[in-house]
Amino acid sequence: MIKVEDLRKSYRARRRSSGPLQAALSLFKPDREVVEALRGVSFSIKPGEIVGYIGPNGAGKSTTVKIMCGILVPDSGSCLVRGLVPWKDRKAHVARIGAVFGQRSQLWWDVPVLDSFELLRDIYRVPAADYSRNLEELAEALGLASFLDMPARSLSLGQRMRCEMAASLLHGPDILFLDEPTIGLDAPSKLALRAFIERANRERGVTVVLTTHDVHDIEALAKRVILIGRGEILYDGSFDRLVAGASGSLEEAMAAVYGEHGLA
Amino acid sequence: MKAYLAYFRMRFMRGLAYRTAAWAGAATQFFWGFVLIMVLQSFAKAGGSPLDLPQIASYIWLQQAFLALIVVWFRDSELQSAIVAGDAAYELCRPADPYALWFSRLAAGRLAAACLRCGPILLVGFLLPKPYALSLPASAASAAYFGLSLALGLALIVAITMFSYILCVITLAPHTPFLLLAPIFEFASGMVIPLPFMPQAARRVLEALPFRLCVDLPLRIYSGSIPAAEAPRLIALQVLWIAILVALGRAALSRALRGARISGG
Numbered sequence: 265m266i267k268v269e270d271l272r273k274s275y276r277a278r279r280r281s282s283g284p285l286q287a288a289l290s291l292f293k294p295d296r297e298v299v300e301a302l303r304g305v306s307f308s309i310k311p312g313e314i315v316g317y318i319g320p321n322g323a324g325k326s327t328t329v330k331i332m333c334g335i336l337v338p339d340s341g342s343c344l345v346r347g348l349v350p351w352k353d354r355k356a357h358v359a360r361i362g363a364v365f366g367q368r369s370q371l372w373w374d375v376p377v378l379d380s381f382e383l384l385r386d387i388y389r390v391p392a393a394d395y396s397r398n399l400e401e402l403a404e405a406l407g408l409a410s411f412l413d414m415p416a417r418s419l420s421l422g423q424r425m426r427c428e429m430a431a432s433l434l435h436g437p438d439i440l441f442l443d444e445p446t447i448g449l450d451a452p453s454k455l456a457l458r459a460f461i462e463r464a465n466r467e468r469g470v471t472v473v474l475t476t477h478d479v480h481d482i483e484a485l486a487k488r489v490i491l492i493g494r495g496e497i498l499y500d501g502s503f504d505r506l507v508a509g510a511s512g513s514l515e516e517a518m519a520a521v522y523g524e525h526g527l528a
Numbered sequence: 529m530k531a532y533l534a535y536f537r538m539r540f541m542r543g544l545a546y547r548t549a550a551w552a553g554a555a556t557q558f559f560w561g562f563v564l565i566m567v568l569q570s571f572a573k574a575g576g577s578p579l580d581l582p583q584i585a586s587y588i589w590l591q592q593a594f595l596a597l598i599v600v601w602f603r604d605s606e607l608q609s610a611i612v613a614g615d616a617a618y619e620l621c622r623p624a625d626p627y628a629l630w631f632s633r634l635a636a637g638r639l640a641a642a643c644l645r646c647g648p649i650l651l652v653g654f655l656l657p658k659p660y661a662l663s664l665p666a667s668a669a670s671a672a673y674f675g676l677s678l679a680l681g682l683a684l685i686v687a688i689t690m691f692s693y694i695l696c697v698i699t700l701a702p703h704t705p706f707l708l709l710a711p712i713f714e715f716a717s718g719m720v721i722p723l724p725f726m727p728q729a730a731r732r733v734l735e736a737l738p739f740r741l742c743v744d745l746p747l748r749i750y751s752g753s754i755p756a757a758e759a760p761r762l763i764a765l766q767v768l769w770i771a772i773l774v775a776l777g778r779a780a781l782s783r784a785l786r787g788a789r790i791s792g793g
Contacts, residue, residue, distance in 0.1 A: 265674050305563045337786050370618040375542060375607075386534030442539035 265439065265471055266309040271341035273302040301327040302338065303495040311438075314465050314472040316486030317477055318504070320527075324495045325475040329443045332473070333363050345439065346349065359388060362432035366444035369424070370431055371416035377427050378412050381434060386503045388435035395434065402430040405460050408476070422453030429457060432465065440464070442474045446481055458484045479514040491518065531624045536632040543640020550644035553595075558649060563658060571725065578724035581659040583751040587722055589653035589662040590747050596641035597682045598743045599719060600689060601711045604637050607693060609700035612659035616697075620785065628776045630693060634686045657782040666752025671761035677746040680766040685742045687773035688713070692776065697784040724753065738769040 277299050301324045309315050314445060319325050330336040331343055334350035334357050343350060350358045365370040371380045385395045403409050406426040411419055419427065425445060432440065442461070446454045464470045482489060482503065489506055492497035498521050499506060503514075509512060510517035534598060565591045571577065579587065579700055596602050607630065610616045619626055653662030665671035692706035717739035723731055734740055748754040754762065 330617070333621055335617055354620075355623045355625075358621050361621075363618070363621050365614075365617055368613070368615045368617055370615070372538065372542070374545070375538070387531040387624055403770065412773050466659050470750065 265311045265313075266307075266347060266473070267342075267344045267465055268308065268328070268332070269306045269342045271302050271328065271331060271343060273324075273331065273336065273339050274298050277371040278443055282287045300495050302331075302341075304341070305492070305495070305497055307490055307497060307500055309473065310470060312465070312469050313488060314474065315459070316487050316489040317473055317475045317492065318477075318482060319492035319498075320491060320522070321477075322392060323492045325492060327472065328492070329363075329475060330439050331478040332359055333361065333441055357527070358434070360437050361439045362437035362464075363437070363441040364425075364428050364432050364443065366442075366447040368423070369416065369428065369487055371424065372445045373413050373417050376413045376415055376467055377408075377419070381412075381431060382414065382425075384434050386430055390435050393457050394436065398436055399430075402433055405463060406430055407456065422449050422456075425449060425453065425457065426460075429460065433470075436468075438469065439471045440473070442472060442476075445474070446476060446477055446478050454478070454481070479518075482514060491521055491527060493522055496525075497528075498522070498525055499503045531622075532628050532632040535624075535629055539633045539636035540640045543637050544628045544644065546641070547644060551648075553641075554645045554648050556591040557595060557645065558652065560703045561588050561649070561653075562660075568725070576621055579722060579751075580754055582661070582663045583748075583753050584722075585653075585656075585660050586663050586751040587747045587753075589649060590703065591650040591719065591743065593646040593673065596638045596640050596645060597678060598685060598717070598746075600685065600717070600739075602638055602641065602689075603692075604634055606703070607633060608696055610695065611696050611700060612700050612759060616719070621705065626785065627774075627781050628692065630781075631686055631774075633710040634689065634693075636670055638682060638686070663751065665750050667756055669756035670749055670752055670759075673756055673763065674746050674750040677741075677759065677763050677766060678751055680763060680770065681742040681746050683770050684694070684738060684773070687770055687777055688738065688742075690773075691780065694780050696785050697781070698787070713739050716740065717742050718747070722748070724748075736765045738773070739784060741766045741769060 275298070276296050279295055279297055279316055280286045283357055305324070317325055317328065327336060328478060331338050332345060332350055334354040339350045345357060346360065347459060350357045370384075371377060372383070381399065384390075390398070403412065408423075408426060408430060411427075416424060416427065429445065440461075445461075446457055449457070458481060461472060461474070472485070474481065486503055488501065489499065489503050491495060491506070506521075507511060507514050507517045510520055538576075546607050565585050565588045568579075568588070569581050572579065572581060572584060575583075591598070619629060622629070650662065656662070664696075665674060689706075695701055696708055716737050718734075723734055723740055723744045728732065740761065745754065745766070749756070749759050
C-alpha cells in the first residue's frame with residue numbers, strides 16, 4: 265500500500281553565533297548549513313496496518329509524513345502510495361488519504377464546526393448520503409454531538425482534536441496519516457482518540473501511520489514500529505520484539521537503540 | 529468548481545460578520561471622500577480640469593464605496609498567518625488547486641467587505657447636493673461596462689496581490705517587500721489622484737501598467753470620462769492582464785511550494 269525507497273531530503277538552514285558583530289557579519293557572509301532531514305529512508309506498509317513512526321524531535325518523522333501526504337517533495341528516492349507518487353499525482357492521491365497534523369488546525373476558527381465539515385464535504389465532493397452516514401458514525405464514535413454547532417475557537421483542545429480527527433475522515437479515506445495527534449491532550453481525550461483509531465482500523469480497515477512522542481499511544485495501537493533517528497531508520501519491526509530486551513519498557517528500548525547508534 | 533464556490537461562500541459569509549468594523553470604515557471613508565472631492569474640485573475650478581465637478585464627485589464616491597474591491601492594501605491576515613504558522617499545510621492536502629482556493633478566498637473576502645460598506649456610502653452619495661453628489665451613470669452602456677470592469681478589476685487586483693502571499697510562502701514574513709510597493713501600486717492605480725490630473729509623461733507610463741485597470745478604468749467608465757465606445761478595448765486589456773498574472777502566479781506558487789519547508793513538527 266505504501267512503499268518508500270531511499271528517500272532523501274535536505275534543508276538549508278542559516279546559523280550564526282550570538283552578538284551584534286556576528287549579526288552584522290552574517291549580513292555579508294551568511295553561514296548556511298545543509299541539514300539532512302532524511303538520509304535514505306526505506307520501508308513498506310501493508311493495507312490495514314497500524315504503524316508507529318517514532319523518533320526524537322528533528323529525526324525526520326514529520327518530513328517523511330509530509331512527503332507521503334504530497335506536501336513536500338523529496339530530493340531523491342521514491343515513494344508510492346497505492347501506486348501513486350504523492351507529489352506528482354497530488355490531487356488524485358490526497359483525495360483518498362486523511363491527515364491530522366497535531367499542531368495545526370484545519371477547522372475555520374470562528375464558524376461552527378459543522379460549517380467546516382460541510383466545506384470539506386464540498387471540496388472532497390463527498391456524496392450527500394455518504395457524508396451524512398460518515399458524519400453520524402464519526403460523531404457517535406468520537407462523541408462530537410454536543411459541540412458540532414459551536415465555533416472551533418470555543419472548543420477545548422481535546423474537543424477540537426476530536427473534530428480534527430473527524431474532519432480528516434469525512435471523505436472515507438483508507439489511509440490515515442496522524443502526525444502527533446495526541447500532543448498536549450489530557451488523559452481522557454487521549455484514551456478516546458486511541459480507542460477511535462483502533463476502531464477505525466478494525467472496522468473500516470483504515471491503514472494508519474502514527475507519529476507520536478507518547479509511548480502509550482504506541483503501546484496501545486501499534487504492533488509494528490519504525491524507529492527513526494537523524495534521518496535514518498534504526499529499527500523496523502514488531503513492537504514486542506523491540507521491547508523484549510528492555511523489560512517491556514518502550515522508552516528504555518528506544519534509548520538502547522539510540523545508544524547503539526551513538527545518538528543518545 | 530463546486531469546491532472553490534464552497535470556499536468562496538465560506539469566506540464571504542465570514543466576511544459579513546465584521547459589521548461593526550465595516551460601519552466604522554464606512555464613516556472614515558465618507559469623511560475622507562469629502563476631503564478628496566473638495567481638494568480635487570478646487571483644482572478643477574482653477575481651470576483646465578480633465579474631469580468636470582460631478583465627474584470628480586462620482587469618481588471619489590465610487591472609489592470609497594467599492595474601496596475593498598480595488599485597493600492594493602486590503603489583506604487577508606488569516607491567510608497570511610496560516611501560511612506562516614503552517615496551517616496552510618492542510619490546504620495542500622486537499623484535492624484542489626491551492627492557487628484557485630486562495631484566489632476564491634481573497635476575492636470573497638474583498639467582496640464581503642465591499643458589500644457591507646458600499647450601501648451607506650452610495651446612498652448618502654446620491655442624496656448629497658449637486659456638485660458633491662454621486663451622479664447616475666453616463667448611459668446604460670456605461671453602467672453595464674462599469675459593472676463588468678469593476679468585477680474584472682477585482683479579479684485583477686486579486687491576481688496582483690496574490691504575489692504577496694506567494695512571497696510570504698517563501699519568506700514566511702507577512703510584511704513582505706510587497707507592503708513597501710503597495711503605496712506605489714496604489715498611486716499608479718489612480719487611487720490617490722485620478723490619472724487624468726497627472727502630467728502627460730506620467731500618464732503614459734501609468735496607462736501601460738495594469739494597476740490603472742483596477743481603479744481608474746471602472747470609475748471613469750461610469751461617469752463617461754472614458755467613453756462607452758472605448759470600454760470594450762480596455763476591458764479586453766483587463767482580461768489579458770488577468771490571464772498573464774494568473775499564469776505567472778500559478779507557476780510562482782507551485783515553485784514556492786516545492787521549495788517550501790514546513791517547520792516545527
